[in-house]
Each structure stands twice: as C-alpha cells, then as structure tokens.
Amino acid sequence: MSEEIQHHISDDILMAYSAGVLPEAFSLMVATHVSMCDVCRAKLESYDALGGAVLDVPSDAVAMSDDSLAATLAMINGAAPEPKPVPHRSGVFPRPLQDYLGGDLDAVKWRPVGMGVKQAILPTEKGAASARLLFIPAGAAVPDHGHNGLEMTMVLKGAFSDGDERFARGDVEIATEDHQHMPVADISEDCICLAVTDARLKFNSLLPKLAQPFLRI
Amino acid sequence: MAANGNCKDETWVMHVIRIRDHQDQAAFADLFQHFAPRVKAFLMKSGADAATAEECAQDVMATLWRKAHLFDPARASVATWIFTIARNRRIDLLRKSRRPEPEDLTWGPEAEPDQEDVLALQQDSARLKAAIAELPENQRLLIERAYFGDLSHSEIAAETGLPLGTIKSRIRLALERLRHAMR
Missing domain, CATH: 2.60.120.10 (Jelly Rolls)
Structure with a gap:
C-alpha cells in the first residue's frame, strides 16, 4: 500500500511532530498517515534521531539530586513491565x-x-x-x-x-x-x-x- | 564520562539489553548517570521548573526500565529512544494534550534484530551526534530550540527576530549539512 502513496506529509510538519510541538489535530493526521506510509515513517524516525542526538550533546546536563537514583530504583522495584502494544486492528481506519x-x-x-x-x-x-x-x-x-x-x-x-x-x-x-x-x-x-x-x-x-x-x- | 564515539552508543544498547534480560541495576545506574541529567535539562529548557523536571526525569528513566523489552536497537539509539519517551512525557506535562502515535509496525516473529543492522544504526547515530557538535553555533541552537523549546517556528521568529522563511530555510540548511555529514 505505501509504495502507492504519492502525496506525503511535508518535512516541516514531520519535524514538528517529532519535536512534539504540533496541535493535537495535526498530530492525529501525522500519526494516521505514518501508520500507512513507510516513507514518512522512515523520515519521522530520522527526525527522532536528530532529537536524540541533540539530547545527547554533552554541554547542557543539569545535575540530578543525590538520592535520585535510589528514588528511581525504588520506583521500579517490583514494577511490572509495560505490556506489548496492541497488535494491528484490521479495518478501514489505522x-x-x-x-x-x-x-x-x-x-x-x-x-x-x-x-x-x-x-x-x-x-x-x-x-x-x-x-x-x-x-x-x-x-x-x-x-x-x-x-x-x-x-x-x-x-x-x-x-x-x-x-x-x-x-x-x-x-x-x-x-x-x-x-x-x-x-x-x-x-x-x-x-x-x-x-x-x-x-x-x-x-x-x-x-x-x-x-x-x-x-x- | 568521555563520549567515545560509536563505541559509547553500542555500550548503551548492551546496557538496555542487560536490563531487559537480567534486571541489571548496575547497567541502569550507568544509563541513569548519563541520561537523567540530560533529560532534566531538556525538560527545564521546555519550561518545567527544576523540581518538576527532576521528578519527570526519574519517571522517564523508570519508563526505560519498564519498556526495556520494547527497545529495538536496529531502529533507534538509546539516546533517540529516551528522547521520544521524554518528549511524550513533556507533552503530558506541559501541553496536557494527547499525543496520537502511529500504529506499530508488525514485524515477523524473529525475537532479535539483525546484529549488522544494529551496528549500522548505532554508528549512524554516533556520526549524527558528531555532526551536530560540529555545526556552527547559530545553526546548532536553532535545532536545539526546535526540539527543546516548546516553541513553534513562528514563536522562534518572535524570540530571535528572524522571519519565518529564514528560520525554516536555516533549519533545512542545518539538516542538509547533517545528512551530508552522515554520508
């Protein structure tokens, strides 16, 4: 199906979705399109990679409090793993x-x-x-x-x-x-x-x- | 912690796999030392106060633990994966709106991704990071603002005094440079 898609989401909108700054209605559009379009999914995941790279650039870390690791370990102690995402539901709509x-x-x-x-x-x-x-x-x-x-x-x-x-x-x-x-x-x-x-x-x-x-x- | 190019990105992947397979707290502590302060900085730049950012950074790292079995190192670096978790948390927190996510790809039954794919992806990610570090300051800051600030492009224009068209073309130029750096 995706190879037949001719008209895609534009780069600036994909990037804004990746950055998390789109209004919800537009996010719904992007999420629905990407569910059907591997071309835009690949682009979107590259924009996510850019976000990850910016996050990882070393200059800007802000120190955590001393007990933060212990507090986080206490939080996850005994926590159940997230369930796997629901498998694809068939139907007309993604x-x-x-x-x-x-x-x-x-x-x-x-x-x-x-x-x-x-x-x-x-x-x-x-x-x-x-x-x-x-x-x-x-x-x-x-x-x-x-x-x-x-x-x-x-x-x-x-x-x-x-x-x-x-x-x-x-x-x-x-x-x-x-x-x-x-x-x-x-x-x-x-x-x-x-x-x-x-x-x-x-x-x-x-x-x-x-x-x-x-x-x- | 000296960032040791692609070597480091592959180490983070092994850490997540150790958490997934052995609930390895030492691996988690390493990841926490590196990423929690970065996530905290990300949230503060987006407008969260220090206490909220601290709490959310812990929450993001706890999510990494709980979702370790869902991480696919052939599709994302650990930094990218953490970015997406932190971004979604920020939307809950600051925008208080839903974030519709695309359907998951339905992969075949294979449990482990291909090691060559993992290596290639992790090396690309490391190169991208190096390329960002080498960008001229103004371009690097624009990309950072686009991702970190809870700002639309037009809001960036208001703050820097640059017209929207200039901002967009500068972002594209920066991305273009990044793509070349990755080749």
Whole structure:
C-alpha cells in the first residue's frame, strides 16, 4: 500500500511532530498517515534521531539530586513491565484514528452538512486546530473554499481529484491560505477523508458561509 | 564520562539489553548517570521548573526500565529512544494534550534484530551526534530550540527576530549539512 502513496506529509510538519510541538489535530493526521506510509515513517524516525542526538550533546546536563537514583530504583522495584502494544486492528481506519472513534467506520457518528456530504468532528484539544472526518458521496464535490492558515486532507477510502491532481488512500493534500480548492470524489466509490485545519475555513459561496458556525470548520 | 564515539552508543544498547534480560541495576545506574541529567535539562529548557523536571526525569528513566523489552536497537539509539519517551512525557506535562502515535509496525516473529543492522544504526547515530557538535553555533541552537523549546517556528521568529522563511530555510540548511555529514 505505501509504495502507492504519492502525496506525503511535508518535512516541516514531520519535524514538528517529532519535536512534539504540533496541535493535537495535526498530530492525529501525522500519526494516521505514518501508520500507512513507510516513507514518512522512515523520515519521522530520522527526525527522532536528530532529537536524540541533540539530547545527547554533552554541554547542557543539569545535575540530578543525590538520592535520585535510589528514588528511581525504588520506583521500579517490583514494577511490572509495560505490556506489548496492541497488535494491528484490521479495518478501514489505522489505529490512531480508531482510538479517537472508539471503533472503525461503523463507529462514526456522521452529521449531514448538505449535498450528501457528511462530517464527524473528532475530539481533539480545543484551540485553533480541529480534526474531522469527511464523507463525500461518489462523484460529489466539496464546495470550493479558501481558508485561513493550513488545511490538510488525507484520503482513507475511495479517492478524490482536485484540479489535475488525484488523491487516493494515504495521499495527503496540503492547502495553504491562498489555495482555492475543490475536492471531487471519484465516481466509482464514496470517499472518506481525514481533514485538519488550523483556522476557520472561509467558504466562497453564501450558503456554506452561513452554515460555517454550525459546522465548526 | 568521555563520549567515545560509536563505541559509547553500542555500550548503551548492551546496557538496555542487560536490563531487559537480567534486571541489571548496575547497567541502569550507568544509563541513569548519563541520561537523567540530560533529560532534566531538556525538560527545564521546555519550561518545567527544576523540581518538576527532576521528578519527570526519574519517571522517564523508570519508563526505560519498564519498556526495556520494547527497545529495538536496529531502529533507534538509546539516546533517540529516551528522547521520544521524554518528549511524550513533556507533552503530558506541559501541553496536557494527547499525543496520537502511529500504529506499530508488525514485524515477523524473529525475537532479535539483525546484529549488522544494529551496528549500522548505532554508528549512524554516533556520526549524527558528531555532526551536530560540529555545526556552527547559530545553526546548532536553532535545532536545539526546535526540539527543546516548546516553541513553534513562528514563536522562534518572535524570540530571535528572524522571519519565518529564514528560520525554516536555516533549519533545512542545518539538516542538509547533517545528512551530508552522515554520508
């Protein structure tokens, strides 16, 4: 599957995830993509290696208190080893996403947003960034919109096209502020995406604009 | 403790394996002496006070003990592994938000990673560390801020007065230099 992914997470976002400074919604995007993409996983682990190297550079240690080793040994004395991570759960969604939904596709509580498009807001930390699942019926389009800041959309099922580019499972479309875009789902299959934004979207046509406060996007 | 190039990184790996296989407290004490003060410094630079950083550094080292059986030396140096544990602890502590993690790779049934892979990875890590030590001060500090400070790139700009584009290109330049140093 991963060798087919054409559109990846950008380096600055992978690095920010490695450094642990992304808003939770964007971390969810990265974790979900990396679960499907070995290319980005390898890059991410190199950024982690950079973090490890910076940690290990000798100049900056701060002395621990005298009894700290004894205190730590007391803490681990008799502690049970961490259980092995849960093995891969099968399903449409990778595990990080299933963790937020409490299940797979059938656990999603969709809400219609018009023209057959449905969405489900995911419970990430409150703030400027938000994450949601989008359901776009086969052949339908998400209204043309620009937005403040950054929007990332990743295909989980089906595929969509935007202009002359096509996005299939695992592909991420990264749209910046001045980018007008209109994803159109392939005619053959309904399309499900994970979308994260770091500010409220600006819709161009009147109706979606009026709907914006209710959509929380 | 003289950092003895790749030799040291391989020693840390053996220490973790001794903890995993024999609950070796002497090996743990060695790792603790080296890494706990570095983790404490990392947490303090991210905004934790000394007492909190001390407590969390102990916690991070205790996690190393409990997770020793999950460490894969063909994928990370001990320093890298400890960095990821400390980073996640920092997100709990300072940001109080969840950190979604990627699914684990499902490896085959083999218990031990290939020794050549382990050696290669540990040597690469040692070279990367040496390369960082050789970077010009301003580039090294930028990378350190990106990882240690709980700062986004735009916050770095506010503090140093450099525009975002400059910061990003400098980070890329620094990374580029690091990649070359690793070849």
